[in-house]
Amino acid sequence: MGKRIDVKDLNVFYGDFMAVEGVSMTVEPRSVTAFIGPSGCGKSTFLRTLNRMHEVTPGGRVEGKVMLDDEDLYAESVDPVAVRRTVGMVFQRPNPFPTMSIRDNVIAGLKLNGVRNKKVLDQKVEESLVGANLWNEVKDRLNKPGAGLSGGQQQRLCIARAIAVEPQVLLMDEPCSALDPISTLAIEDLVTKLKEQFTIVIVTHNMQQAARVSDKTAFFNLEATGKPGNLIEMDDTQQIFNNPSKKATEDYISGRFG
Amino acid sequence: MTAEAAPPGPGIPAKYSDAHSGDDTSPGGGLGGIDHGKSRARALKNSIATVLIWGAFFIALIPLVWILWTVLSKGLQPVLHVNWWEKDQSGAGAPAFDHNLRGARHAIVGTLLMGLATAVIAVPIAVLTAIYLVEYGSSPFARIVSFMVDIMSGIPSIVAALFVYAVWVTTFHWTLLPIASSLALTMLMIPVVTRSTEEMLKLVPNELREASYALGVPKWKTILRIVLPSCLSGVITGGLLGLARVMGETAPLLLLASYTQYLNQNLFHGSMAALPTMINDQALNINVHIAEQRVWGAACTLILLVLGINLLGRLIGHFTKVKR
Numbered sequence: 416m417g418k419r420i421d422v423k424d425l426n427v428f429y430g431d432f433m434a435v436e437g438v439s440m441t442v443e444p445r446s447v448t449a450f451i452g453p454s455g456c457g458k459s460t461f462l463r464t465l466n467r468m469h470e471v472t473p474g475g476r477v478e479g480k481v482m483l484d485d486e487d488l489y490a491e492s493v494d495p496v497a498v499r500r501t502v503g504m505v506f507q508r509p510n511p512f513p514t515m516s517i518r519d520n521v522i523a524g525l526k527l528n529g530v531r532n533k534k535v536l537d538q539k540v541e542e543s544l545v546g547a548n549l550w551n552e553v554k555d556r557l558n559k560p561g562a563g564l565s566g567g568q569q570q571r572l573c574i575a576r577a578i579a580v581e582p583q584v585l586l587m588d589e590p591c592s593a594l595d596p597i598s599t600l601a602i603e604d605l606v607t608k609l610k611e612q613f614t615i616v617i618v619t620h621n622m623q624q625a626a627r628v629s630d631k632t633a634f635f636n637l638e639a640t641g642k643p644g645n646l647i648e649m650d651d652t653q654q655i656f657n658n659p660s661k662k663a664t665e666d667y668i669s670g671r672f673g
Numbered sequence: 674m675t676a677e678a679a680p681p682g683p684g685i686p687a688k689y690s691d692a693h694s695g696d697d698t699s700p701g702g703g704l705g706g707i708d709h710g711k712s713r714a715r716a717l718k719n720s721i722a723t724v725l726i727w728g729a730f731f732i733a734l735i736p737l738v739w740i741l742w743t744v745l746s747k748g749l750q751p752v753l754h755v756n757w758w759e760k761d762q763s764g765a766g767a768p769a770f771d772h773n774l775r776g777a778r779h780a781i782v783g784t785l786l787m788g789l790a791t792a793v794i795a796v797p798i799a800v801l802t803a804i805y806l807v808e809y810g811s812s813p814f815a816r817i818v819s820f821m822v823d824i825m826s827g828i829p830s831i832v833a834a835l836f837v838y839a840v841w842v843t844t845f846h847w848t849l850l851p852i853a854s855s856l857a858l859t860m861l862m863i864p865v866v867t868r869s870t871e872e873m874l875k876l877v878p879n880e881l882r883e884a885s886y887a888l889g890v891p892k893w894k895t896i897l898r899i900v901l902p903s904c905l906s907g908v909i910t911g912g913l914l915g916l917a918r919v920m921g922e923t924a925p926l927l928l929l930a931s932y933t934q935y936l937n938q939n940l941f942h943g944s945m946a947a948l949p950t951m952i953n954d955q956a957l958n959i960n961v962h963i964a965e966q967r968v969w970g971a972a973c974t975l976i977l978l979v980l981g982i983n984l985l986g987r988l989i990g991h992f993t994k995v996k997r
Contacts, residue, residue, distance in 0.1 A: 496891050527885070573884070
């Protein structure tokens with residue numbers, strides 16, 4: 416599992432407004448890529464184009480190409496719903512389904528897509544929760560509501576839910592920004608573990624986090640408010656943090672602006 | 674500032690330590706220049722506003738309590754008799770010569786049946802309309818629909834009744850049936866339930882929809898399996914409140930449902946009594962004691978039914994509510 420993502424000259428629009436301009440990058444399979452950059456620079460928007468979630472927003476559209484191995488995600492014949500089964504997503508705030516138990520949350524994607532076999536589902540519950548480092552904490556209360564867990568546990572539940580549908584790629588949109596440092600550490604450990612199986616792209620505002628978990632880092636910026644965001648540079652994380660080639664990157668990671 | 678003046682110990686800022694520095698002389702006991710106590714003018718305004726709000730509340734309460742008291746004191750006595758719920762008015766003679774109260778079963782059953790038929794027709798339409806408006810509605814057509822719902826909620830009930838009458842009798846020359854009243858009530862119930870369902874759907878956080886989409890779940894399934902269950906209690910409550918609202922409607926029944934003193938349990942045959950029409954019929958002889966008792970009894974029953982349905986709605990809402 417884990418596929419390569421190839422993006423070529425991607426522009427993202429909301430209606431007439433160009434949110435992200437001219438992004439090209441390659442994300443290696445089974446690696447962690449971090450997107451950093453100031454708020455509003457389009458990194459989350461760009462992330463959402465990787466599983467076509469931006470189309471949920473009215474007026475969202477792209478120009479350019481996103482290839483998953485050798486499949487074009489934006490080809491005419493491709494169903495966005497199918498794309499999202501292959502490219503999963505974890506959101507900024509933990510969002511377990513409030514009507515469902517922990518167990519049902521994990522297998523929500525499978526059940527809603529028609530898997531009925533109880534044995535398969537039970538096995539998947541354990542497998543995914545173990546995969547998300549949550550099994551030991553919840554194995555005795557699988558039928559309790561998912562919303563009763565702590566924030567960090569909820570986020571790991573959401574990760575379990577995302578990996579239960581066996582995606583190739585996992586997109587994480589600031590998955591730790593609503594969590595305390597200990598829960599953050601748990602998620603970071605999990606990311607390191609998950610990259611053995613999945614291609615992971617993580618948006619973060621926390622530069623230490625990017626440095627800790629990612630193999631590659633991409634820095635996004637925008638010239639001014641109202642202008643589209645751009646990819647400034649992308650390189651090995653070590654390189655970006657120790658010896659960035661662009662001045663804007665250096666200014667950003669060292670905390671100097673404008 | 675006091676921390677600099679008299680550090681109580683290494684590394685402990687003064688405001689976190691118990692030790693008070695001696696030179697802290699700022700007025701207001703160390704809050705740095707903020708006066709203690711409320712300012713007089715603000716306290717006065719606060720009192721005036723409080724008095725006004727409570728006053729308005731009690732004024733609004735007067736008619737409510739008055740109505741409830743009158744209806745209960747005059748109507749509770751016949752309602753508490755078991756005959757009231759078990760017998761209809763069959764065999765009742767001219768008011769002045771008939772001293773047997775009998776029951777209101779025909780009207781109670783009629784009100785409930787017509788209300789049920791109304792809900793069965795109105796709730797699916799209203800819920801689907803609300804889903805369309807909230808989940809799919811960004812087109813100009815949706816704005817027109819939303820506007821129409823606004824207009825519908827402003828239609829006087831007698832106009833809804835006239836519309837049904839015009840279609841049913843004038844256009845198709847059919848005989849009026851009890852279900853015709855339900856159709857008129859449907860027109861009154863749809864906008865109420867649509868609006869309440871819309872509000873409930875809007876309360877479902879977008880994050881849940883996105884979480885479902887991100888799992889590769891199609892939109893229709895997301896709405897059916899994630900969004901609706903998350904707000905089901907609100908939708909049910911809204912439906913029952915809408916039902917309670919139309920069960921007390923009178924104008925459509927006066928026009929479309931002729932009163933009968935016999936029990937009729939078939940919505941597609943004959944005429945059917947309802948509590949409002951029973952009140953109207955008996956009120957013609959209100960100066961006769963027995964008729965007066967029937968009027969207040971029916972009024973009391975109607976209030977109790979509506980109250981019961983309201984309570985049921987709240988109860989279901991409470992128990993089906995998503996626990997967080």
